[in-house]
Amino acid sequence: MSSQNIFILGIESSCDDTAASIIHNGSILSNVVATQKIHKEYGGVVPELASRAHQQNIVPVVAQALKKANITKEQLHAIAFTRGPGLMGSLLVGTSFAKSLAYGLNIPLIDVNHMQGHILAHFIDEEGFEKPPFPFLAMTISGGHTQIVKVDGYFNMTVIGETIDDAVGEAFDKSGKILGLGYPAGPEIDKRAKLGNPKAFKFTKPKVDGLNFSFSGFKTAVLYFIQREVKVNPNFIKENLNDICASIQYTIIGILIDKLKLASKQTGIKHIAIGGGVSANSGIRQALKDGEQKFGWSTYIPKFEFTTDNAAMIAIVGYLKYLDGDFAEQDIVASARLKI
Numbered sequence: 001m002s003s004q005n006i007f008i009l010g011i012e013s014s015c016d017d018t019a020a021s022i023i024h025n026g027s028i029l030s031n032v033v034a035t036q037k038i039h040k041e042y043g044g045v046v047p048e049l050a051s052r053a054h055q056q057n058i059v060p061v062v063a064q065a066l067k068k069a070n071i072t073k074e075q076l077h078a079i080a081f082t083r084g085p086g087l088m089g090s091l092l093v094g095t096s097f098a099k100s101l102a103y104g105l106n107i108p109l110i111d112v113n114h115m116q117g118h119i120l121a122h123f124i125d126e127e128g129f130e131k132p133p134f135p136f137l138a139m140t141i142s143g144g145h146t147q148i149v150k151v152d153g154y155f156n157m158t159v160i161g162e163t164i165d166d167a168v169g170e171a172f173d174k175s176g177k178i179l180g181l182g183y184p185a186g187p188e189i190d191k192r193a194k195l196g197n198p199k200a201f202k203f204t205k206p207k208v209d210g211l212n213f214s215f216s217g218f219k220t221a222v223l224y225f226i227q228r229e230v231k232v233n234p235n236f237i238k239e240n241l242n243d244i245c246a247s248i249q250y251t252i253i254g255i256l257i258d259k260l261k262l263a264s265k266q267t268g269i270k271h272i273a274i275g276g277g278v279s280a281n282s283g284i285r286q287a288l289k290d291g292e293q294k295f296g297w298s299t300y301i302p303k304f305e306f307t308t309d310n311a312a313m314i315a316i317v318g319y320l321k322y323l324d325g326d327f328a329e330q331d332i333v334a335s336a337r338l339k340i
């Protein structure tokens with residue numbers, strides 16, 4: 001079969017987004033995401049509600065992806081799905097659906113690691129977006145993960161640093177919760193940070209050796225700081241919200257950039273890519289760009305729609321694995337703690 005005319009369906013259901021995407025060779029034809037609103041009321045993702053919502057969403061989301069791509073399911077060459085890491089109940093929905101559909105259509109099934117997806121999203125053909133050359137460093141920053149990965153090839157990746165407790169997205173979201181912001185708070189902190197003074201308040205950076213991260217102490221530092229200030233002035237949050245957001249964001253970005261600098265120094269690699277929901281943050285995007293001047297980096301920032309959880313990144317990994325003939329068997333199972 002020629003590698004010139006391949007259609008692959010990608011399915012993502014690892015957390016609270018039900019997503020499906022069709023890729024034609026390296027180009028995305030459709031990228032549909034149903035974000036589950038239900039979790040907002042609870043200030044975080046409720047696993048049981050997430051899997052129920054995936055059950056309801058998956059059929060219409062896949063149908064819409066096929067429709068938008070203007071193809072029928074019979075034209076598909078393979079089905080790629082997120083095997084892990086993620087919430088088990090959520091992963092099970094996508095995994096079972098992908099297995100049944102591939103079986104029914106008698107086409108190959110391809111398992112995808114969600115974290116590899118965030119990294120390989122950089123290899124989607126997209127005008128105006130350059131693909132990083134190997135080797136490069138990828139920092140994946142999301143609500144569930146914080147990793148620095150040395151990428152020597154599409155499927156030759158080594159995690160060289162990661163969080164020992166909370167993910168960076170949690171640092172945004174939990175700080176936001178303390179400030180009374182809605183969930184997820186990352187986007188609102190980002191918006192308010194643009195209007196505030198990043199040096200108004202100082203938060204100490206956690207001290208973690210090497211390339212690992214820690215964010216649980218940061219969240220506690222924010223909590224104690226707010227409790228202290230509110231005791232003196234009950235309106236402290238309201239009167240200083242933009243400055244607090246700017247200071248929180250400034251500190252978090254400082255932590256991320258410090259580790260990237262160290263990783264670049266240790267490996268001698270100056271091609272730096274980011275991925276994951278937090279890479280939508282305007283401050284980290286700017287800090288990375290500044291790194292080009294300051295540290296001689298070449299930086300790679302994905303298109304906005306490929307940063308937060310999506311199925312296009314699963315479809316591109318599916319396409320790359322399809323070209324390698326790397327298929328899964330029907331007895332494959334979801335894996336909540338799947339490693340790169």
Ligand code: KG4
Nearest residue numbers: 142143144169184186190277278281308309
């Ligand atoms: O990759 P993602 O959609 O889901 C996970 O795999 O976790 O990432 C979601 C995370 C949330 O913590 C959210 O607050 C954060 O990404 N996020 C942001 C921004 N947009 C999303 N954090 C900071 N600034 C943003 N603009």
Ligand code: ZN
Nearest residue numbers: 142276277309
């Ligand atoms: Zn993710």
